[in-house]
Structures are given as C-alpha cells and as structure tokens.
Amino acid sequence: MEILGLVNYALFMAIFIAIYALLALGLNIQWGFAGLFNAGIAGFFAVGAYTSAILTSPAAADRIGGFELPFVAGWIGAMCAAALVAWPIGKICLRFRSDYLAIASIGIAEIIRLVIKSEPVLTNGARGISSIPRPAGDLGYMESQAAYLVIVLAVLVAVYFLVERQFNAPWGRMMRAIRDNEPAARAMGKNVEYRRLEAFIFGSALMGLGGALFAHFNRSITPEAIDPMVATFLVWIMLILGGSGNNRGAILGAAVVWIIWSVSEIATDRLPHEYAVQAKYIRLFLIGLMLQLVLRFRPEGLLPEPLRGDRRAAPTERDRS
Template sequence: MGFLEALNYPIYVAIFICVYSFLAIGLNVQWGYAGLFNAGVAGFFAVGAYTSAILTSPDVPGRLGGFGLPFIAGVAGAMLLSALVALPIGKICLRFRGDYLAIVTIGVAEAIRIFARSEEWITGSSRGIQNLPRPFGDLPYVYSQLAYLALVAAILLVVYLLVERQSASPWGRMMRAIRDNEVAAMAMGKDVPFRRLQAFVFGAALMGLGGALYAHLGRSITPEAIDPMIASFLIWIMVILGGSGNNRGVLAGVTIVWIIWTASEFVTDQLPMEYALQAKYGRIFLIGLMLQLVLRFRPNGIFPEFRPTQKDSRKPDKSDKA
C-alpha cells in the first residue's frame, strides 16, 4: 500500500502529461504538418472541456445540462464541437498568410474565455461545472488514478498511431508539401485552402479531446482552468522544443516541458511568502525565454522531423563551417 501511495504524485504528473499530449499532437497536426500558427489552443481546449462537462454532468437548476450522458458521448461531443468552432475560423483566416490566423485565434480564445465567465446558464460562469462523471471514479484514490492514467494513455496511443499513420499516408506528404512550398503544391493541383482547413479542424478536434479528458480528470471545469498561459503558450513550447512535425518528438517535448514546469512550481513553493508570488510571475518569463531560445538555437526541436533527403543537403553546410 505504501508503495502505491508514493506513486501518487508521479501518476498525477503522468496523467497531465497525457492530457497535454492531446493538445500538443493537435497543435502538431496544425503547425507541424500544415504550418498554421494557432495561438489560441486554450480556446479549443475550453470548448472540448465545457462540451463534455455539459453533456455528462447531472442537472443543476438554471443551467443547461442534466443530459447525464456517458463519458464516451461527452468526449465525442467535445471533439465534434471543437471541430465545428474551428471550421468558420479556418474558412475566414486560411485564405491569408499565417499571421492573420495567429491574431484571430488569440481573439477566439479570449472570446471563449469571456463567454465561459459570463454565460451562467451554459457554463455556470465563475463556479464552473461540477460533479462530472469520472471513469473508474468509484475505486480508491490510487487505483482510480492508475485506472484513469491507463485509460488516457490508451486513448493517447490510439490517437498517436492514427496520426502517425495519417502522417505517413499521401495526405501527410501532401500537407508537408503545402507547408514547405505552397505555390508548387498548388501547381500540382492541390486545393491548398481546403487542405489547410482539414488540418486545422482535425487538430482542433484533438484539442477538444484533450479538454474533455482534462475536465473528467478533475470532475469539474472552471474558467481558471483555461488559462492561455498554460493551455496555449506552454503547449507551443512543448511542440517546438520537442520537434514540430515529429509526433514522438512532440511527446518528448510535452514530458520535458511539463516536468520542468511542475518542478519550477515546486521550487517557487519553497520560497518565503513574499517572494513566492513574484516567482510565480517570473515563471511566465521562463515560458517566453524558452520560446525565444528554442527559436534561436533549436528551431527544429530536440527531435527534428525526419526527412529522407536531409542528410545529403546537410553535408555542404558542415564543410562550410569547417
């Protein structure tokens, strides 16, 4: 028993790593494969979390809900609605270059946050939505956590295999062609805006899935949980640091960044009260700096995307330096 109890914290961290992996893989589909800068990951995460919460939570007077649907229906609904929200955004923005998408997705995330905070009858405003069902929630704490970890990890494995399969398929090659040379891809007869829209919507659905799993983990969702600092910007660092375009790299990125992030919280909690608060804001500096450093020194990430021709094109560079 004591041994299992000691595992409490690692299990907790591992569940979070799995949940954020969905966001990171979703972002990798958008950024790594299609080159789309979605700066509002938190928005799609929130849509997923709230949708699943509304579909599965028990009835509360004055708030939409009480459907009491099973977990699986909530998750499916979350993915569907996130995709539906992404659809019009993508339609409007993907005709232009990436910067417009960045600005608009920041706006979407903000708008969704304001909506979550003010629409009492749908989202329960600041109190949020409570008492969500949780798979294996009836077991004792440690076993319940372990079972949830196994469930989330299993879903993650399925998603990972599917995305890998898709990436190796002609669709994946086409997306990378569009990302690397839009004009050439267009000349080959590819419908660039439509394909980008596909990638954007698909990525958003995965983010919604992550949101739903997050909500069921804590059995509740509140507006504080959809903080863009973590759910958007930290996810970005995970993806770029790990290696955009490479799902295994992205998963490694999630693990590394989340462990650094929780460890830094552990450190700041040890500080005396008056410094602890400032150190908390200092961690945001760390996010920004990490983003800059990765862009500067490791733009392809720790595990760069595998490209068959890369070896040949690298050789002249090395001889140049020498």
C-alpha cells in the same frame, strides 16, 4: 505513506503529461504538418471541456445539462464542438498568410472566455460545472487515478498511431508539400485552402478532446481552471522543444516541459512567501526565454522532423533506432 504520496504524484503528473501530449499532437497537425499558427489552444481546450461536462454531468438547476450520457459520447461531442468552432475561423482566415490566423485565434479564445464567463445557463458562470463523472471514478483514490491514467494513455496511443499514419500517408506528404512550397502544391492541383482547413479542424478537435479528458479527470471545470495564455504557451513550447513535425517529439516535449514546469513550481513554493509570488512570474519569464533559446539554437527541436516521410521506402538510421 511517503511512497504512496510519491506514487500518487507520479500518476497525477503522468495524466497531465498525457493530456498535454494530446494537445501537442493536435498542434503538431496544425503547425508541424500544415504550418498554421494557432494561438488560441486554450479556447478549443475550454470548448471541449465544457461540452463534455454538459453532455455527461447530472442535471442541475439554472443551467442546461443533465443528459448523463456515457463519457465516450461526451468526448466525441467535445471533439465535434471544437471542430465546429474551428470551421468558420479557418474558413475565413486560411486564405491569407498564417499571421491572420494567429490574430483571429487569439480572438476566438477571447470570445470563448467571454461566453464562458457571461452565459451561466450554459456554463454555470464563475462556479463552473462540478460532479462530472470520472470513468472508473468509484474505485479508491489511487486505483481510480491509475485506472484513469490507463484510459488516457489508451486514447493517447490510439491518437498517436492515427496521426502517425496520417503523417506517412499521401495526405501527410501533401500537407508538407503545401507547407514547404505552396505555389508548387497549387500547381499540382492541390486545393490548398481546403487541405489547410482539414488540418486546422483535425488539430482543433484533438485539443477539444484534451479539454474533455482534463474536465473528467478534475471532475469539475471552472473558468479559472487554466490560465489561457500560459496553457497555450506551454503547448507551443512543448511542440517546438520536442520537435515540430515529429509526433514522438511532441509527446517527448510534453513530458520534458511539464516535468520542468511542475518541478519548478515545487521549488518556488518552498521559497518564503514574499518571494513566492515574484518567483511565479520569473518562471513565466524563463519559459518565454526558453522558447527564444530553442528558436535560436535548436529550431528543429529534440527530435527533428523525419525528412523522409515515407519510411517503408527509405528507412534511415535514425528512424530504425
């Protein structure tokens, strides 16, 4: 019994790590490749989650939906919807320094939160959308979790290889050139705004996919499912700690930070009740402090960005290991 519980918990953790790793990979395209500051990760996550929920859930009174499409269609829809939300923001803000994008992305996350709360026709308001089908959800409890973990890992591996390929492709080199020396890249004839928009949209689409995977795992999505600031911030610390610009670093960071975050939750839950509430906020304080310490003492992260992007041409010692 005890062992079964542990296995279930491990499966649960692994699914969450994989979903957060997808978000961190999305952020890596935006921040690691292109130097774009997106502070509205939770907004794109929510767009993806709700889009997939609407597309795949059975019909319900008082709201649109009931399309009952297969989950793959829901996930593709989630990516498209997140990309569609990202497009106008990027179009307007990417002409300026990334500070403006930071502010506008906080704004779009706020607007998305307002829409979710006040458009019950779309999102069923505070009650949220339930009975979202989980792929392989008909199996027993543990088998179903294990099967879903396999699906999520398959998605993660596919995304990792695609993003990694992009990173080593001419596109990735161009993005890093734009990030590190914009005037030089411009002088080489690169369309800087357009390329940044590409990176912003690709990254946001991955965040939408992460949201869809979360909604299908949970089988429901409500406005309170995630705390926007905490979720956004966790993804940031995952990427920075893991190593921005390094896809394996993003995945490693997701695992490390999520394990620290969950274990500390277990620890604080054991405290007597009068301290438990305060301990929750102290955890938030410490995760904020962690970012400051990483920025100060190890800004390159656990796995630094491979500086020779084209590995076939120049394999280094670290790359081979």
